[in-house]
Amino acid sequence: MKADAPLLSIRDLVVDFAPGSGRLPAVDGVSFDIGARELVCVVGESGSGKSVSALAVMGLLPETAAVSGAISFEGRDLRALTRRQWRSVRGQQIGMIFQEPMTSLNPVFPIGRQLVETLRAHERMSLRASRDRAADLLDQVGIPSPRQRLDDYPHQLSGGMRQRVMIAIALSCSPRLLIADEPTTALDVTIQGQLLDLLNDLRETFATAILLITHNMGVVAEVADRVVVMYSGRIAEQADVFSIFDAPRHPYTEGLLASTPDLFSTERRLTTIVGSMPNPAAPPPGCLFAPRCPLALDMCARERPELRSVVGGQQSACLRAEQMAMGDKP
Numbered sequence: 419m420k421a422d423a424p425l426l427s428i429r430d431l432v433v434d435f436a437p438g439s440g441r442l443p444a445v446d447g448v449s450f451d452i453g454a455r456e457l458v459c460v461v462g463e464s465g466s467g468k469s470v471s472a473l474a475v476m477g478l479l480p481e482t483a484a485v486s487g488a489i490s491f492e493g494r495d496l497r498a499l500t501r502r503q504w505r506s507v508r509g510q511q512i513g514m515i516f517q518e519p520m521t522s523l524n525p526v527f528p529i530g531r532q533l534v535e536t537l538r539a540h541e542r543m544s545l546r547a548s549r550d551r552a553a554d555l556l557d558q559v560g561i562p563s564p565r566q567r568l569d570d571y572p573h574q575l576s577g578g579m580r581q582r583v584m585i586a587i588a589l590s591c592s593p594r595l596l597i598a599d600e601p602t603t604a605l606d607v608t609i610q611g612q613l614l615d616l617l618n619d620l621r622e623t624f625a626t627a628i629l630l631i632t633h634n635m636g637v638v639a640e641v642a643d644r645v646v647v648m649y650s651g652r653i654a655e656q657a658d659v660f661s662i663f664d665a666p667r668h669p670y671t672e673g674l675l676a677s678t679p680d681l682f683s684t685e686r687r688l689t690t691i692v693g694s695m696p697n698p699a700a701p702p703p704g705c706l707f708a709p710r711c712p713l714a715l716d717m718c719a720r721e722r723p724e725l726r727s728v729v730g731g732q733q734s735a736c737l738r739a740e741q742m743a744m745g746d747k748p
């Protein structure tokens with residue numbers, strides 16, 4: 419791998435669950451990179467293709483899905499891996515955590531045993547050494563009295579503590595990349611904040627990059643270095659986190675920001691973006707966001723804009739990205 423090559427590079431990723439049907443693909447031409455130790459948030463409404471993109475990176479899409487594009491990790495072409503090679507990449511080089519830890523933890527075994535098994539699957543280690551290491555890991559993810567907790571069953575822990583155990587399992591092999599798909603969505607806001615802080619801290623300890631999927635701009639504000647905004651299977655905008663919040667160049671990003679409740683408040687959302695995502699079977703001819711867009715002009719209903727560089731490293735798929743910067747806001 420070249421020294422300046424990104425850790426993960428995705429180019430023109432297309433995932434189509436119904437090829438030839440004329441429906442919009444679930445993921446339609448997505449390209450982005452993640453650098454070593456970088457925290458990239460992928461944000462967008464439900465159904466925008468965030469999880470499907472992550473599953474493509476993990477090699478976990480159903481065989482029936484038609485996939486094209488390139489995914490390279492540490493210079494390695496992930497799309498060319500065999501099933502067997504995949505098993506060694508998953509867990510060892512790329513870890514993952516999902517929204518509901520109860521579905522990933524085995525309810526009939528103590529958490530210590532589950533950690534120990536993961537550790538011993540990847541490295542030769544005595545039982546005693548692996549229990550010590552498991553207790554260390556629980557300590558590192560902020561679980562109090564880790565040694566006693568090793569013998570707890572998943573149902574004995576709170577949702578937040580279970581998610582900490584999942585993070586410990588995912589990090590047990592020191593992966594270079596951690597993929598976290600809505601890991602805090604099921605938790606209350608205080609616990610959410612604590613887990614986000616933890617993920618952020620663990621980047622240093624484990625030298626891990628993080629791909630964090632969320633539908634919540636409050637989460638993005640908390641931890642992201644860079645942000646990929648997805649809409650209807652495509653990237654609407656991508657930029658560093660400051661540009662996204664201070665000078666968004668896509669009206670969809672602006673809409674997401676306007677409808678974000680403060681992460682630590684219990685207030686309901688202020689505004690919502692009117693309308694819903696297009697029906698994939700009957701998409702509008704032009705920009706997929708045009709029917710909901712407060713800035714849309716006639717041209718927006720005719721032309722489907724491609725993602726392009728607007729300023730610095732900021733990319734937008736809005737035909738009016740330049741005007742947005744001049745204060746032409748709804």
Ligand SMILES: Nc1ncnc2c1ncn2[C@@H]1O[C@H](COP(=O)(O)OP(=O)(O)O)[C@@H](O)[C@H]1O
Pocket residue numbers: 435444462463464465466467468469470471480
């Ligand atoms: N296994 C599947 N088969 C068919 N369609 C799917 C499958 N998984 C996801 N989809 C569709 O792909 C689109 C994107 O889904 P997803 O990536 O899960 O969205 P989200 O951004 O909420 O994570 C949705 O329209 C969803 O219905």
Ligand SMILES: [Mg+2]
Pocket residue numbers: 468469470599
């Ligand atoms: Mg999802």
